[in-house]
Amino acid sequence: MLTRIRQSIVYRIGTLMLLTVLVALSSMVASYVISDAADNDAEAVNLAGSLRMMSYRLAATAPAGDVGATRVLADELTLRLERVLSISDFSAGDDLPAAVHYRAVMDDWSLDIRPLLEKVAVGGTSMNSLQLASSLEPFIQDVDILVSDYQKIAEEKIDLLRIVQLGSLFATVLLVYLSLYILHRSVEQPLKQLIRRSRSIAEGDFHTHRIGIDSEDELGLLARTINHMSDVIHANQRDLERRVKRKTAQLQRSHEALDFQYRLARRISEGPLSGKELETWLAEFASVAKLDNLDLCLMTPEGEAPYEHLVLGLGNEQCEPADCNSCVSSCSSTAEGSQRVYRFPLEVDKRNYGVLVCSVAADSELEDEQQQRLATFADSITAAIAINERVDQDRRVALMDERAIIARELHDSLAQSLSYLKIQVTRLNRAKRNGQMDAEQVEEIITELKQGLDSSYRQLRELLTTFRLQIGQGGLRGILEQSILGYREQHPQISVLLDYRLEEIPLTPHEEIHLLQLVREASQNAVYHSQGNLVEISLVQGEDLAVHISVRDNGVGIGDSPEKRNHFGMSIMQERASNLTGELSIRRRESGGTEVRFEFVPQYAREREMLWQSAS
Structure with missing residues (x-):
């Protein structure tokens, strides 16, 4: 009771x-x-x-x-x-x-x-x-x-x-007083403390004010529960604050690492990295990743020793230059003497360019985040070296392609002209040996030799102009307009008009070069040989996504045998048309003059057609 x-x-x-x-x-x-x-x-x-x-x-x-x-x-x-x-x-x-x-x-x-x-x-x-x-x-x-x-x-x-009656009155008064006292002591005061504590909890204070109720009744149980809840919430709040601070620090480090990787990637995309720059980037990476001892060994894929060895801090104490292959080929965490060594090979496409080594004390280990950053940095360095190697290879290929183009241009122009001149010289020598030196025939051969020399000289100048030609920011349209301005200055009596409607077509550099040379060859023939006063150049795209190029003039028109002398450029145009997988036609216009027409499907249109076919 x-x-x-x-x-x-x-x-x-x-x-x-x-x-x-x-x-x-x-x-x-x-x-x-x-x-x-x-x-x-x-x-x-x-x-x-x-x-x-x-x-x-x-x-x-x-x-x-x-x-x-x-x-x-x-x-x-x-x-x-x-x-x-x-x-x-x-x-x-x-x-x-x-x-x-x-x-x-x-x-x-x-x-x-x-x-x-x-x-x-x-x-x-x-x-x-x-x-x-x-x-x-x-x-x-x-x-x-x-x-x-x-x-x-x-x-x-x-x-x-x-x-x-007096006793019952006294007992009633006493019970009422006792009831009020118990209500004040057991209900009113504890409720005030609970309300004050509830307000402090609502304001976010879970630890300053505690409820001092030691009774065993419901309010005492509620007070103990609230105190325990406040302690748990306060402990969780402190734990969350610590975790938030730790996560904030991790996010800050991650942000610094991402910013470092972004700047490194942007720098790699700008061009090759020198050894001094690599050393600077290595030092900054060590600061960002909170690492002290780093080794960066760079090797050629065929070499057995590093051509460049960058050391930050004490480096790897067990480094033995005489046994570089074992270090480069390993990818693990090993205890070596007083150090624990982590190795990250610089490897891409089964080609190894070196190794990134991180050394820590033997009784400590790198965090997973630090190992991931080391691997990412090693991948970035590998990508930079691979990109540099690929750029060098592309330059070599571009140089060889350029030399092949020069050889082809010389073969298709000067070689044919010189062959033609050699044939005329052979005719002249044969007529001389036979003793049948007809003055009219000699004059004809000399005239043809002169024309051939003039043609060869013109072709040489055109080749020099072509080899020096560069497509700038204006693209194909800009270089065509420059060429037309040159024609107008050299031949003011001829009107050269350009209708260019290929602004929305993404042409490859290969396509631009061949189109430019084809249009220049056709327009030069019209300017120099048509004897007309109007040349119209048109570049448009048809509904079938094919590009249509036409060069028309109002001159005397092309002869019946254009493949003969002074028309070596036509064979060159035919070869350029075949390189673009297009169709070239040269015809005499009914209204007078000559029209050169060329049609081809650009690479982007062919790729789109292939995608549509695969989707269907």
Whole structure:
């Protein structure tokens, strides 16, 4: 019971309310019982008091000799005495003073007084009223005592009722005060602390204010739970703050690493890295990755020793230049003496360009993030070396291609012209040996030799111009406009018009060069040989994605045998057309002049067509 009261506010308040109700009920029940017990006290006092009056009446009636009236009054007095006993709170045999006095009155009445009155009434004893009244005085005094006893009993009950009412009032006041005190101590004060703590928690303070409630009831349990919850939240908050700081630091390091990798990649894309730059990048990487001892050995794929060895810090103490292959080929973490060595080969496409070595103390290990950054840096260095090697190879290939182009151009132009001149010289020597030197024939051969030399010289100049030609920012259109300006300056009597509508077509450099040379060759033939005053150049794209090029003039038109002398450029145009997988046609226009037409499908259109076919 006490344990439940101590552990439950509800049970405690319920107990106080129950006690208050019990006190009130007890007071009401006691009042009712006392009131009920005192219900006949007034009647008993009245009846006892009426005995004196009847005694005086009998003292006056008996000496007069009225036996009947005397007996009636005597019976009435007897009945009243019995009635007094019946409404009393005691029995005739009790030891209470009132019971003792009642028995004395009954004995006097039944043994002395009533017989005396009956004798006086019948005349057996001669007594007057005064004498008889004097004889009744002891009896009347006993009746007065009995009346006093009944009055005292009634007063005692009233006093008891007062005591019960005062006691119940005091108990009620005490219980109300105790209830208010317990509510103040066990409910109001703890609730204030809980509210204050709840507000501090709502403001984010989980540790400053603690609830000092040590009770075992519901509020105490709630206080302990809130304190525990606050401690857990505060601990989690501190742990989260530490984790956030750690993650922020990691993000900062990752940002620095990403920024380093971005700048390194951008620098690699700009051109080759020199040894001094590699040393600078290596030092910056060590600072970003928080590493002290790094070795960067660079080797040729065919070499057995590094051509460049960059060391940062103490480097690898176990480095043995005589055994570089074992270091380059390994990719693991090994303990070597007082160091733990991590190796990251610079390898791409089964070609090894060296190794990046990181050394730490033998009793420590690199974090996964540091190993990943080392691998990424090694990959970047490998990519830089591979790109440099690829650029050099591309330059070699470009140089060889350029030499092949020069050889082809010389073969297709000067070689043919010189062959033609050699044929004319052979004709001249043959005519000389035969002794048949016809002046007209010699003049014809000399004329052809002169024309051939002029053609060869012109072709040489055109080749020099072609080899020096570069397509700048203006692209194909810009170089064509420059060529047209040159024609207009050299031949102001000829109008050269350009219709260029290939701005939205992504031509490859190979396609641009061949288109440029083809258009230049056709336009030069029109300017130099057409004898007209108008040249129209058109470059447009048709609906079938094919590029259509035409060069028209209003001159005398092409001859019946254009493949003969002075038309070596046509064969060159045919070869360029075949290189672009296109179709070239040269025809005489009905309105006069010559038209050179060329059609081909660009590479981007062919690739798109292949994608469509594979998708379908």
